[in-house]
Amino acid sequence: xxxxxxxxxxxxxxxxxxxxxxxxxxxxxxxxxxxxxxxxxxxxxxxxxxxxxxxxxxxxxxxxxxxxxxxxxxxxxxxxxxxxxxxxxxxxxxxxxxxxxxxxxxxxxxxxxxxxxxxxxxxxxxxxxxxxxxxxxxxxxxxxxxxxxxxxxxxxxxxxxxxxxxxxxxxxxxxxxxxxxxxx
Amino acid sequence: xxxxxxxxxxxxxxxxxxxxxxxxxxxxxxxxxxxxxxxxxxxxxxxxxxxxxxxxxxxxxxxxxxxxxxxxxxxxxxxxxxxxxxxxxxxxxxxxxxxxxxxxxxxxxxxxxxxxxxxxxxxxxxxxxxxxxxxxxxxxxxxxxxxxxxxxxxxxxxxxxxxxxxxxxxxxxxxxxxxxxxxxxxxxxxxxxxxxxxxxxxxxxxxxxxxxxxxxxxxxxxxxxxxxxxxxxxxxxxxxxxxxxxxxxxxxxxxxxxxxxxxxxxxxxxxxxxxxxxxxxxxxxxxxxxxxxxxxxxxxxxxxxxxxxxxxxxxxxxxxxxxxxxxxxxxxxxxxxxxxxxxxxxxxxxxxxxxxxxxxxxxxxxxxxxxxxxxxxxxxxxxxxxxxxxxxxxxxxxxxxxxxxxxxxxxxxxxxxxxxxxxxxxxxxxxxxxxxxxxxxxxxxxxxxxxxxxxxxxxxxxxxxxxxxxxxxxxxxxxxxxxxxxxxxxxxxxxxx
Numbered sequence: 001x002x003x004x005x006x007x008x009x010x011x012x013x014x015x016x017x018x019x020x021x022x023x024x025x026x027x028x029x030x031x032x033x034x035x036x037x038x039x040x041x042x043x044x045x046x047x048x049x050x051x052x053x054x055x056x057x058x059x060x061x062x063x064x065x066x067x068x069x070x071x072x073x074x075x076x077x078x079x080x081x082x083x084x085x086x087x088x089x090x091x092x093x094x095x096x097x098x099x100x101x102x103x104x105x106x107x108x109x110x111x112x113x114x115x116x117x118x119x120x121x122x123x124x125x126x127x128x129x130x131x132x133x134x135x136x137x138x139x140x141x142x143x144x145x146x147x148x149x150x151x152x153x154x155x156x157x158x159x160x161x162x163x164x165x166x167x168x169x170x171x172x173x174x175x176x177x178x179x180x181x182x183x184x
Numbered sequence: 185x186x187x188x189x190x191x192x193x194x195x196x197x198x199x200x201x202x203x204x205x206x207x208x209x210x211x212x213x214x215x216x217x218x219x220x221x222x223x224x225x226x227x228x229x230x231x232x233x234x235x236x237x238x239x240x241x242x243x244x245x246x247x248x249x250x251x252x253x254x255x256x257x258x259x260x261x262x263x264x265x266x267x268x269x270x271x272x273x274x275x276x277x278x279x280x281x282x283x284x285x286x287x288x289x290x291x292x293x294x295x296x297x298x299x300x301x302x303x304x305x306x307x308x309x310x311x312x313x314x315x316x317x318x319x320x321x322x323x324x325x326x327x328x329x330x331x332x333x334x335x336x337x338x339x340x341x342x343x344x345x346x347x348x349x350x351x352x353x354x355x356x357x358x359x360x361x362x363x364x365x366x367x368x369x370x371x372x373x374x375x376x377x378x379x380x381x382x383x384x385x386x387x388x389x390x391x392x393x394x395x396x397x398x399x400x401x402x403x404x405x406x407x408x409x410x411x412x413x414x415x416x417x418x419x420x421x422x423x424x425x426x427x428x429x430x431x432x433x434x435x436x437x438x439x440x441x442x443x444x445x446x447x448x449x450x451x452x453x454x455x456x457x458x459x460x461x462x463x464x465x466x467x468x469x470x471x472x473x474x475x476x477x478x479x480x481x482x483x484x485x486x487x488x489x490x491x492x493x494x495x496x497x498x499x500x501x502x503x504x505x506x507x508x509x510x511x512x513x514x515x516x517x518x519x520x521x522x523x524x525x526x527x528x529x530x531x532x533x534x535x536x537x538x539x540x541x542x543x544x545x546x547x548x549x550x551x552x553x554x555x556x557x558x559x560x561x562x563x564x565x566x567x568x569x570x571x572x573x574x575x576x577x578x579x580x581x582x583x584x585x586x587x588x589x590x591x592x593x594x595x596x597x598x599x600x601x602x603x604x605x606x607x608x609x610x611x612x613x614x615x616x617x618x619x620x621x622x623x624x625x626x627x628x629x630x631x632x633x634x635x636x637x638x639x640x641x642x643x644x645x646x647x648x649x650x651x652x653x654x655x656x657x658x659x660x661x662x663x664x665x666x667x668x669x670x671x672x673x674x675x676x677x678x679x680x681x
Contacts, residue, residue, distance in 0.1 A: 030350070033615050037356045044363050047378055062370045062377060064640075065633040066363070073359035080352045096614055104408045108610065111405075112603045115586055119599025122590065131587065138579040142411060153576065157583055169239050171591060 030084040030091035037077025045070030107141055114138070126176015127166065131158040188318060195542030199550055204247050204543070207240075208551045211248040213558055215255020217569055221577060222263050222415070223407045225272030226256035226497075227513035231399045232584040234392065234521045235591045242527040243540040247547040249518045250501070254306055254548070256514075257457065257494045258555050259566075261298045261486070265291060266567050267415040274457025274493050277465045281478065281485035288481050292423035293431060295567070297483055298490045299559035300427060301439050305491030306552040308443035309450070309498025313545055316451075317534070320506040321541075324531035329642065330649050333635035334659035336628050339509045341663040342453045343621045345670035353617050361622040364389050365629020372637060384597040391626045392520040393589050393598045397605020398619045399513060400585035404578050405610040411578070415570050425563045427483075435487035438468050446492030450499020453511040453624070457493045464492035498548065504529055505541055509628065513620045516627055524592065 048066035084090050098105055114137045122130040135154035143150055166173040173179070198204065211233075218229035229252050237245035260275035265282035278298065285294040327335070344354030367378045368388030379385040427435075442464035449460040468488040469478045478485045503509040508530030510516035522529055533541045558566070589602040609619055643649035650656050 029615050030353075033353055033356065033617060036615075037359070040360065040363070044378070047380075051375060051377060061637050062373050062375045065636060066366050066377065069359050069362045069366070073356060073363070076352050076356040076359060080350075080356070083352065094615065096611075101409060104405075107408050108405050108607065111582065112607050115401075115582075115603040115606075116600050118586060119590070119596040119603075122599070123596065131583065134586065135579060135583050138582050139576075142408075142579050143573075143575040153579070157580065161583075161587055165235060165238075165587070165591065169236070171235075171238060172594075174594075 027094050028084055028091045029094045030080045032094045034077040034080035034084065037073050037080065039077075041070045041073030041077060045074065110141055111138065123174045124176065125174075126179045127173040128158045128162050128178040129176050130174075131161065188314060191318065191538060191542045192314060192546060194538055195544075195546030198243050198539045198543030199247065199547040204244055204547060205550060205554075207244055207248040208251045208547055209554050209558075211251030212255035212258075212551055212555045215252035215257075216259035216262075216555065216558060216566065218252070219256030219259030219275075220262040220271045220566070220570065221572075222267075222269045222271060222413070222570075222574075223403060223410075224577075224581065225260070225274070225403075225514075226253050227395075227399045227517055228403050228581070229253075229256045230514055230517045230521070231396045232581060232588055234396075234517070234524075235584075235588045237521055237525070238591060240525075242522060242525045242537070243543040245525055246518065246522060246527075246540060246544045247551075249521060250544050250547065251551045253514050253518070254302075254494060254497050254551060255555060257306075257497050258299060258302045258559050260457075260493070261302075261490055262295065262563075262567050263415075263570055265294045265298065265486075266417045266570060269415065272457075274461050274496075276458065277461040277489040278486055280465065281480070281482050284479070284481035285483070285486065286417075289421055289423060290481070291417075291421065292425045292563075293427055293483070294486055295422070295563040296425045296427045296560060297431065297435055297487050299556055299563065300432070301435065301487040301490035302494045302559070303552050303556040304439045305443045305446060305494035305496075306498060306548065306555075308440070308491075309447045309495035310545065310548040310552070312444070312447050312495075313498050313501060313548070316502055317506050317541070317545070320502065321531040321534040324507050325535070327531070327655065328653070329635040329638035330653050330656045331659070333632060333639055334650055334656040334663075335507065335509070336632040336635065338659040338663040338666075339453045339503070339511075340621070340625055340628065340632070342666050343511075343624050344618075345666040346452055346455045347459070347618065347620075349618055350616060351670055351674065353615075354621050357612075357617050357619070357622040358625040360617075361625025361627075362629045362632070364394065364622075364626050365391075366633065371630070372634065384595075389601065389626070390592060390598060391623070392517075392524065392592055393601045394605045394626060395517050395520055395623055396585050396589045397602040398609035398623065399517065400581060400588075401602060401606025402609030402613065402619070404582050404585070405606060406613065407574060407578055411575055413574050417567075417570070419564065419568070422564055422567075425560055431483050435484050438464075438484040438488035439491040442468070442488040442492040443495040446495035447499040449492075450496035451502045451511070452499075453503065453509065456500070456512045456620075457496045460492045460496040461489035464488045501544075505533060505544070506531060508533075508631075510624060513623060516620070516623050519627060 048063055048070055051063045118130060118134040132154045135157045136150060139150035139153050165171045215229050218224050219226060230249050233252055237248055260271040261278035261282060263269050263271040264275045264278035265286055268279050268283040270276045270279055282294045340358050344351055367385050369376050369386055376386060445464055446460040449455045468484055469475050500512045500515050503511045504515040504519060508528060510519045519529055586599060589598050592598060612619060639649050650660055
């Protein structure tokens with residue numbers, strides 16, 4: 001029943017032309033946030049309800065708090081959608097700037113991917129090599145075209161941070177080819 | 185009273201070691217530099233500098249992080265004054281009169297008065313901190329689980345009701361933070377929850393990793409749009425970095441008035457430096473005999489918010505030290521870093537580790553003196569750093585954030601989590617979902633759940649326990665009042681629009 005009402009609401013909002021979202025079919029920020037709230041809250045609530053029931057002591061324990069939080073997220077999501085549907089109350093169109101700021105999104109995606117790769121390879125490559133490579137990529141992406149400057153920054157960054165954290169603060173950093181050559 | 189002086193003496197004993205003074209100097213300088221850079225605030229500063237606190241004893245670590253915090257508050261206004269671009273959100277107000285002063289050739293005076301105001305605000309804030317922490321911590325020691333739960337509830341509700349922005353989005357942010365806090369093995373029953381089969385999540389989500397993600401990586405992503413920004417100013421026209429007697433006299437009362445205001449705002453959860461500075465500016469403009477000069481280079485329009493800002497950062501330390509509740513993004517990061525070192529701030533900090541609690545309070549005196557020394561004679565060389573382009577700064581911040589996240593547990597999965605948090609944080613920013621309540625809920629989630637469950641076990645499942653205990657009832661009433669206040673304010677704002 002709730003879901004049917006929700007779907008009905010969802011469609012009506014899609015076709016609603018509010019003040020901040022003129023021109024018919026468009027997704028407003030509050031509507032999209034509401035959907036996210038309902039989705040996350042829903043999945044979380046279902047998972048919470050499947051948790052095993054305790055037989056004694058703190059019986060509702062591991063279930064109670066997550067169930068309340070999940071329901072609260074769904075209510076907040078629904079309220080956002082309903083608030084947005086009221087005539088003249090629509091929020092502004094959700095604009096991620098995928099077209100206008102395409103270059104920004106490409107940079108964000110590449111940075112994220114290389115950050116994850118840094119995590120995957122840091123243990124096998126060693127701190128200095130992995131960090132220099134990550135920094136070389138990050139500087140080349142952000143500080144385009146200045147190759148020598150980027151190489152210098154990357155190597156200096158890796159060496160200085162290794163010196164500060166690995167040698168001065170004595171953190172045990174992953175050792176690779178470069179660290180194994182070093183006498184200390 | 186005597187006890188306070190005895191404690192303070194203990195604090196000075198801790199703070200006056202050469203190591204701690206050196207770290208106050210290093211932390212304060214780094215904080216000033218990070219606070220000064222456009223787009224990077226104190227939370228980012230503390231987040232990326234967490235690794236330098238590894239291996240320190242907890243007192244030195246907290247002293248260093250506090251120095252970064254108020255260092256950033258000193259530095260925040262430098263960029264506002266010189267290039268009309270605030271270093272962080274709480275320095276927006278400093279642009280109103282700071283930049284007009286620069287255009288009138290009075291940049292030196294503006295830099296000087298902002299440092300002096302920060303010093304006065306910091307000192308007054310520290311005094312309040314000295315007298316307020318002990319009674320609050322003593323009262324909090326008597327709290328049982330019911331009182332603690334109601335306090336957590338109040339802190340979470342107040343975070344969204346006292347800050348500006350959409351209440352529902354704030355509530356959703358809190359829910360998401362609480363959800364993340366429940367991931368992993370349940371401490372009370374040993375049941376694995378919400379890991380969806382990923383064993384890497386069994387130990388839960390390390391909130392410091394998420395914090396570094398949203399306060400450092402997201403900040404870098406936000407700045408990607410302004411990657412080519414170059415800031416230039418004319419060093420020759422800065423003038424002497426000093427304030428004349430009439431100018432100081434004109435600013436003195438505004439500074440003295442704004443400091444207590446800033447402090448009180450800092451104590452309240454969810455109300456940070458931004459609100460403190462705006463309120464103090466509005467207050468001064470209202471009571472000024474020359475309101476028309478505000479916005480055109482009125483010196484008190486710069487001095488008052490600067491004092492409020494630094495007093496606010498002292499105020500924010502009150503709930504952190506006495507209750508273990510971070511009221512702002514920066515104190516949230518500090519709490520996380522301290523827990524990593526095995527210290528849990530809260531009322532027991534004053535009984536179990538008085539040297540840490542009082543050491544950090546005493547270090548603020550030294551810190552403020554060091555910072556005014558850094559910020560007055562060295563103001564001109566320091567502002568030259570504003571010329572370092574964003575395209576060089578951003579990769580460095582990113583690199584520091586990533587290695588910092590890795591150092592927390594030497595875990596590759598943390599690096600994946602930090603990058604995911606960065607992207608999700610950026611999407612949330614676009615959608616207008618506030619990040620500070622999410623972070624706060626993630627940190628307080630475990631205590632909130634444990635205290636709720638312990639209370640219900642004590643009362644045999646009866647929720648009336650939260651209303652029967654007077655202190656608990658007061659916190660619930662405060663939460664309700666702040667919610668009603670926010671709803672009324674929203675209604676008014678809507679009808680005004």
